[in-house]
Amino acid sequence: MGRLILSETTRSDMQRASWIRKMFTRAGELKREKGAHNVFDYSLGNPGIEPPSIALKRLQDLVASPTAGMHGYMPNAGFESVRAKVAEHVSRSQQLEEGTLTANHIVMTVGAAGALSIILEIVLDLGDEVIVPTPYFGEYNFYISRHRGNLVPVPTRNDFQLDLDQIEAKITQRTKVILINNPNNPTGAVYSDESLRQLAEIITKKEKEYGHDILLVTDEPYAGLVYDGAVVPPVLNIFPHSFLATSHSKDLGLPGERIGYFAINPSLNDSKGVLEAAEFASRALGFVNAPALMQMLVADLQGLTGGLAEYQARRDLLYAALIDYGYAVVKPQGTFYVFPKSPIPDDVAFVEAALAHNLLFVPGKGFGSPGYFRISYSNISLDHIAKSLPFLKKLAEQFGL
């Protein structure tokens, strides 16, 4: 009965996403059967490190000293005072001239997912194309299809950097958006400043050729999670038709609190009209506004990242072990993911085989890149990683590495 009420679209999207549910079910079963401490769950991208104490203290202070209206509606884009503080941070990090990007260019959102949903909703017409370098965060499939677009995947190079020739070749009259994720989930790659500048040149050339603007959207919820002094290069200062989407799900460990934002490039024609459209879409999509308390919390915490040293230690331990055991892997410069090559072409079969060693991974197929698998070290302690290494080694040996 229940299924009959579901739309074709929902049923088919859920079918495409079914391997994720399958992984969760298997993980639950395995933990019940073997005991959670004997299972190495590298599947979830859910920060296991609590928010920084300064964030928790600020939250307590906010609740303890209420101000009139703090729990009420506000402009759909968010509290003006919060957006002004976020704008200051974005201006600095994007190296924009002081005073050009203001509160009027910031939309507070329900996480990065909410930001992307609003952006795609306001720019896409039916059948518009969104170019996405692979591998990519699997949920992009649904954000794009739900907002009338077609995802056009473009493989990255072997080192997971942008393949600019391939991107250029895929831009058509229907291309409306190029969506990049920097640093990237699942590879941990940080795109270089040079490649972003070249990308901007390519888009500019294609805009002239096709006679319409193409929007570059950079999705950066992991921008604070970079290692060895890596820096995520700015985009808003190199290309006028650009938006920056992000959240505090990862840097402040607040994914359940659903707080993020996007910045509209002040050089965009009619950035005021874009803000109005975003406010309208926020209502039409049913978000209305980002959570009020969380807006106030993050206003003073811009640029802060919690748990960086711990995540880096986890990455170092895992990466060294993977190399030692013979896995082919590109060293991630950011995020809390590693994306090694599957020793066999069938990544789903490999991930199944890993389950026998109590290791839970996600197949590359879910990121548009079969033949790889994702390891997430977001929610597994250093000790537990160390305990898992003999199993990772046995798995490598089983596949002849």
Ligand SMILES: Cc1ncc(COP(=O)(O)O)c(C=O)c1O
């Ligand atoms: C690349 C990427 N973009 C967006 C999101 C969604 O983030 P949020 O929880 O802030 O909506 C995620 C979450 O894992 C992600 O990995």
